[in-house]
Amino acid sequence: MGNNGHVTATIDGKRVEASPGESIWTAARRAGIDVPYLCASSALKPYGSCRLCVCEIEGVRGFPASCTTPVRDGMIVRTDGEKTNHHRRNIVELYLSEQGEGAGEAAEQLQKYASRFGLQTIRYRAPVKRKYEIDDSNPFFSFNPNKCIACARCVRACDEIQGTFAISMLGRGFASSVVAGNDVGFAASNCVSCGACVKECPTDALFEKAVAVAGKPEYVGRTTCAYCGVGCNFDVGMSGGRIVTMKPVEASPVNWGHACVKGRFGWDYIYSRDRLLKPMVRKGTDWVPIEWDDAIKLIADKFSAIRAKHGPDALAGVSSARGTNEENYLMSRFMRAAIGTNNVDNCARVCHSATVSGMMEVFGTWAATNSLADIDKAKLLMIIGSNPTEGHPVTGARIKRAVRRGARLIVIDPRKIELCRYADVHLQLRAGTNVAVFNGMANVIVEEGLYNEDFIRARTENFEVWVEMVKKYTPEEVEKISGVPADLLRKAARLYATSGASMCCHGLGVSEHRWGSYGIMTMCNLAALTGHIGRPGTGINPLRGQNNVQGSCDVGSVPVNYTSYQKLDDPKVRALFQEITGHPLPQRKGWKLPEMWDAALDGRLRGMWITGYDVAQTDPNLNKVRAALSKLDFLVVHDLFFNETAKYAHLVLPGASFVEKDGTFTNGERRIQRVRKIVDPPPGIKSDWEAICEVATAMGIPMSYDHPSKIMDEIALQTPGMKGVSYERLDAGFGLQWPVPEAGHPGTVVMHTEKFPRGKAKFVPVEYMPPSEEPTEDYPYTLVTGRVLHHYNSGAQTRHSRLMDFVDTDVLEIHVDDASELGLKTGDNALLKSPRAQVTLPVMISDRVPPGTVFTTFHFPELNLNTLLSSSSDDLSKCPEYKVSTVALSLAPAAKGNGRSNGHGKARKVRRGAPKARIIE
């Protein structure tokens, strides 16, 4: 054995190094030896089914499988002996002999091995073959068991990679067959359509329908998913000039070859017939297509006029956290340099802005302190206000995998999310009581002496002041506020403090509150108290909701700071801005989104440009938002689809999708990753960045770049943490995790290992304060909103995808006790009333919510859910209080009779006509 712990073996005459426990198969493959296989996979544990990888080992009897046999030091292995190959021939013959009538041509891999091992004829006469029905029930893939070789790679993928356990082997011996659920077919099973099984299948028994129709794809490029903030990497497969498949990238540190249904299959909206294809201008109640040049001129003229009459601050730009960094930067540059205002914001305002303000206060930072790979290293995971298996499914699968390897799990959520089944402790708190719960955990840790004294001494400040404050948050007091049993709170606190490496991942259930920033601060206090920060497997890690919510803020599309939250009045920043743009950096702080609505309503704001963000569907208190939009003199909406906001626009511009443009997204672990143009956009569509440049130029302030990489170079120049970023470097691997302070810097996996950006972490004493609305006699139920697996935010993308086959309505989850009191059954329509509005939603009785709390999503604009919500928001960040409002509930009169449900979202289907614009040619 070498002194590095490695062992050395001789395989086919080559000296091969292997790590202890590594199989002969993986070691041989690394050495470039082509050992045949069907059942083995680098993504799965050794299994030993196919026996094609058998080998000869000196001193060992028989032909052991190389995939299950660990390399021993000094081992002499031969993988291609004549006898070995003879056995392989016999095994391929057995496989071919069982292929069923409906199998069609044998899988490519089987044919390849048949010819490699010289198999010409099958010696068996009239062998019994596989005989099964094809399962076509899943919208995206089919299963033809007649081609199956029972290697169980699909079963193992579902178990080991995704952790859903939807697939099993049924029967034994020759009758072994793969079944979904309790042999009910994929659609009716608990399958989440992540596609891991399809990817693993070596014989095309599981195959993508799109590929089957279009033919074998050619992989033409690699890109980053445009859904959630995990930022999965995909190789894009094309056939016949169209994208037919997205294959998750094995080597990616983000998604390690895994994907979810949205990223893997739900990209088909790019080919939706509902895509906007031409700029359109409103003429009365009609929409008239116009040429791009005219559209650009119209914007330039209108914006110039408004600025001339009302000043630059009467204009605002809203960019999209779904757009690229380059586009977000350009929107901010356009507003600041061309218009002369800091009125620029993006959708991050309404999701994790409180995370930023909270983390700023305690650590001086505004992003995840650790990386997704740290989930594999953590000894305990605390998931707060986040439902990763639906909202961030690849991370959710990774968390489940961590639990299976032995990590402890705490879930803090008002709902019984899927992860609760894996959790050591579930603190089912009343929505809006995060601060009390975190202070209570701190109280236990302090009282029981479980804190990290060395860390507190060396790396924190304000402990003494703070510790006085938490004294009164005894578990019993906290139980009164939050409803969390005192003993459970103690258990959670002890587990978190003593694991050795505890990692927090939180979602909008912490930030989207009246006191969201405070919730974040109290959570950060826990990390500082225990020293669970600045090391692998620890930290505070917001799971960012949209693909580029991190980057859109990093590159300065925010009204009160510049890139990387640099101060607007910093002389260095101002000088650099002047030098690069030729214009001064405006000094008046801009309006945050909710402030923009107030400004529009009272006439201070006159013109807006909104890209890729459906404010008229997703912002809270929609009636107010819509009224504000209606007041504008000129509104430009730039989107893939004619969304709700477009209905208030004067001009609508068609946008390019993520596969139609170059750029970068920054995922939730600060990883700046390339988005690559794979196909041309439909004729006549410009990317956002091109449109912005042209409008600026038309306004007499020339802006032009020959490629988005040049925009990134400009960002890097002005952004300390991104100085070392360039497309050349991003293209060389899987992006870069900022801070990348200089050219050769490898990026930062774990932040704050030595010090915090603000020096020492500061314990911030914050008291619990109640949400803006608490249940009353008139409005006795607490409404919590969130999302489901198959949809994403406004649904702009997912509602134009076959994902609609799974879920095509929002539903109201309600506890059975409440439902029976109200006389509601699953499938009924419930009427929800708030002081602001009333809406109707199909009911789904569920034990996921506690009595008194109801839950729904806001993916479907026609339900107008967000009209119910108030404009209440977090003081510091203006992040809206999406997570708590109070409503009254009753059976809706004249039920429309929809919303049947089986509790898994399978039958949550109501066909609705999508609102379409009337187009006059």
Add this chain to the structure above:
Amino acid sequence: MGARFYVPNDVSAIAAGADRVANTLTNKGAMVVRTSSRGAFFLEPLVETEGSGGRVGWTHATEKDAAKILVGRGAKPVDRIPFLAKQTRFTFARAGLIDPLSLEDYKIHGGFRGLTKALGLDPQKIIDEVKASALRGRGGAAFPAGVKWQTTKDAPGDQKYVVANADEGDPGTFSDRMIMEGEPYRLIEGMVICARAVGATKGYIYARSEYPHGIRKLRAAIARATEAGWLGHKIQGTDLDFELEVFVGAGAYICGEETALLESLEGKRGMVRPKPPFPAVEGLYRKPTVVNNVITFATVPDVLDRGAAWHASIGTEKSKGTMPLQLAGCIKQGGLVEVPFGITLESVIHDFGGGLPKGSKFKAVQVGGPLGSIFPEKLLKTPICFDEFAKAGGILGHGGIVVFDHETDMVDLARHFMEFTAEESCGKCTPCRVGSSRAREILEQIRDGRGRPEDLDTLRDLSDTMKMTSLCALGGLAPFPVLTALQYFPKEFERKPAKR
């Protein structure tokens, strides 16, 4: 006090009518004690009472014999029944003597002496003793028990397990069942000794569901032993904790394979795991686990009690101790035969089995269960021991011996055993999953006269791939009955279509 009458309540005896005899005797006012069986099943029901020179008994007793039995007429000394007299009974020494669930009986007859000794020994000394005894596993693989225990003891792990493989699935075998039904404390004692040796605190007996009587007895015995401080917390006042539980299988032969057994015990589908890692290092829930057969554990108390040297003095050079053989098939005297390793197969069949019934002529014998080789007459001189059997191309397995007479169709017999594998294959590896079905089809075609000369080449070639590349012993051994039938009875495989 009147005489006591001993009537077995072993399931074989019950099948022969033991319950009826016992009830009749009880109804007539006799004191009846239900005991284990001596294993001479061809004599059951064997009713015994104490005679002047030891137990005397009535064979094939029925209700009609009650009067005779009650007055003590016509009984013969049990010790002099040749089938029993010629055996060397250690593991089954108390078979037929004791009430299976009586802790008193067990102790009076020397029970718990091995464990008591072990409790006073350093764990390593226990393992040294087992190693020195040269005890090899009785489940089939004949792996040295002490080496396995040592591996588990030395393997790092916060939790270790001891598991008894009581999934006695070979048709025609019943020695595990006899221990479970007849002397459950012996198994428990062996397992506790092992637990102390390897540092395990939890144990399971994985019993096949087809043994309801044995399962009931075991559960009752565990409860009583726990109450008496032979199991559970601080066993006999020492620092040893060991909890034991019976787990009932679900009817799959493959779960007798130790890794499939562990998967099943974890609540999963019974599928074979690749080895390494071996269960001794990564077993139940991936923790170090000793998996031994029931008979192996049942032998351990004597090894500790009488000493390693005693055990090592019995048997052949590499097969030490005794082997409980289980005789069945076309034989006069079926039952349990415990003999030292080394006596010939012929002696077992003739001296104990009494040869074949009248009108039947010996044709072949299969030793070691449905995967065992088929031996013709010329191999009857083979001594019963692991190495000689291996040399002769066979296996001893779990000690099942099934005799076939002259009317047996060897092709159909071969087909039958291949069908057994095809039915029982777990379906994990290709050679076994598909190969066994293909081999069965070829044998069917030959049996039905549809065979072609090249089929035998295919069969041999396929068999070789199954033997060499299968994941576990099921696929690896399945070809043996077929190949040996073909080797010793080649003519039968050259048949023409049957005339109809």
